[in-house]
Amino acid sequence: MSFFQEPPRLGNQYDDDALLQSYLARTLPEDLRHALTDEFRELGALGGDYFYRFQLRDRLNEPELTQWDAWGHRVDHIEVSPLWKEAEALAARRGLVATAYEQKNAELSRVHQFILNYLVQASLDVYSCPLAMTDGAARSLLTLGNTALIDRALPHLTSRDPATAWTSGQWMTERTGGSDVGLTQTVARQTPEGWRLSGTKWFTSATTAQMALTLARPEGNGPGGKGLALFYVETRDAAGRLNGIQINRLKDKLGTRKVPTAELTLDGALAIPVAGLTDGIRNMAWMLNVTRTWNAVGSAWAMRRALALARDYAQRRVQFGAKLADKPLHMDTLAGLEAEFQAGFLLAFRAVELLGRMEAKAATEQELLLQRLVTPLAKLTTGRQVVHVTSEVAEAFGGAGYVEDTGIPRLQADAQVLSIWEGTTNVLSLDTLRALAKEGALEAFFHEVEGRLGQTRDAGLRPCVDAAQGALEHARAWVAGAMEDPATLEAGARRFSLTLGRTLELALLCAHAQWCLDHGHGPRSKAAARRFASHGVDLIQPAASLEDVRLLA
Secondary structure (H helix, E strand, O other): OOOOOOOOOOOOOOOOOHHHHHHHHHHOOHHHHHHHHHHHHHHHHHHHHHHHHHHHHOOOOOOEEEEEOOOOOEEEEEEOOHHHHHHHHHHHHOOOOHHHHHOOOHHHHHHHHHHHHHHHHHHOOOOHHHHHHHHHHHHHHHHHOOHHHHHHHHHHHOOOOOOOOOOEEEEOEEOOEOOOHHHOOOEEEEEOOEEEEEEEEEEEOOOOOOEEEEEEEEOOOOOOHHHOEEEEEEOEOOOOOEOOEEEEEEOOOOOOOOOOOEEEEEEEEEEEEOOOOOOHHHHOHHHHHHHHHHHHHHHHHHHHHHHHHHHHHHHHOEEOOEEHHHOHHHHHHHHHHHHHHHHHHHHHHHHHHHHHHHHOOOOOHHHHHHHHHHHHHHHHHHHHHHHHHHHHHHHHOHHHHHOHHHOHHHHHHHHHHHHOOOOOHHHHHHHHHHHHOOOOHHHHHHHHHHHHHHOOOOHHHHHHHHHHHHHHHHHHHHHHHHOOOHHHHHHOHHHHHHHHHHHHHHHHHHHHHHHHHHOOOOOHHHHHHHHHHHHOOOOOOOOOOHHHHHHHO
16 A cells, blocks of 8 residues: 555746736736736746645634633633734735735736735635725725724725734624615614614624624614614724623534624623714625625636646546546646636726725726626625535545545535625625616616627637627617516526626637637637537526426425
């Protein structure tokens, strides 16, 4: 029994990523790209070596909650994993949030920021979760314009000093519902000391954060989302005591087990209204706008990591007399997954680009309309893709893909949250319909797709262009007819939204492939576009019988 299988290895996650190289060459001015290369390469090295090895060593360490000290005092202390502690310092020093707010690169600041995260986050055990909410909180405070809170919190949320940097939580989910936050039961009462919140938050991620944005209903307000207000809460007072907060338990989750997700009781937590005493859901929109963008890019880096490991393993694993890399069926499987990844990457970063242009006030009216639609589409489409890709990669490792200490099962378990967190696929599909209700949004989307397809001249890409145009026309016709029947519209919203998302992905792939052909970056993305088109982009089906639906569901 002398044989031992060599495990997969990672290289520099910047140098080894051909798609990233071509994307940056296309998107960034040459002088900016050269100026950022050393920074990208350093993070690529950390992501592929030091933090990846740290992640494997740290696998069994999970957050631990200590509710009481030895003398009976309620302390509710959460100890996070060693990797998370180091990730916290790295995130501050490397500006994984701050880069977006320093605005050194104007509308490209978001691209810069998200590339930094893309290169390293796959090795940081979902430390992206508190960073996403920190970023969303910073953007929310700035947009809503509460000067006192901006002065108080923003320097901490965007700090590059680990000693002063804060993270933020996002406390919305209650026992009454996660998606329907209009059912929120947390009550806000005016007291001589200020507003105090009372209620239970059933699912709060990043509970170790120094602050949070949360929803509560001021006493006397009416029901539903209109009667909710957005509140700012600092989790501890100056003496380090919890601010009217009790941590009931840590959640036992399928994946993202390094994230200290908790159930909280708010028992008179001091809080400050962020923007008046109504319209809390509407005021949370900026938070969701940012976190859904993080979700989409998180799907891209998770797919990239899974495929990097699978490709390397295929060079090391010999079965039936040859490497897996020499087996046509195995390589055909990986090729299909690569096409899905490339499409998801380009859609996620299109959302990033639009967010950056909007924040830098460089976006046109059409881009503003497009951003409202692309953000939920990017989140829901990539969220489905990453679950598929990581599941296939686990299978590509055979039995090793099912054994926890290889690290492969965690890829799949952690990916599953990306189709759930910040809105399930169905909820995001309804958000897509709401975005379409804004006049001009659908036209902006069609213009975007048609513009990308119009850039595509290579004859080998013609079938891809035809597939995208056909799906676009089908979507246009379907939604026009379905508008007449609300039940049909809602029942088909998921297939319609995924068709829009995949159609835009194909259009972006076609345009990127053409650019690569024109600028010496080779035919790889052309191959990805052709393979992606063969997977199908038009998912719209004839309206199902509602009686059949009832019988089957």
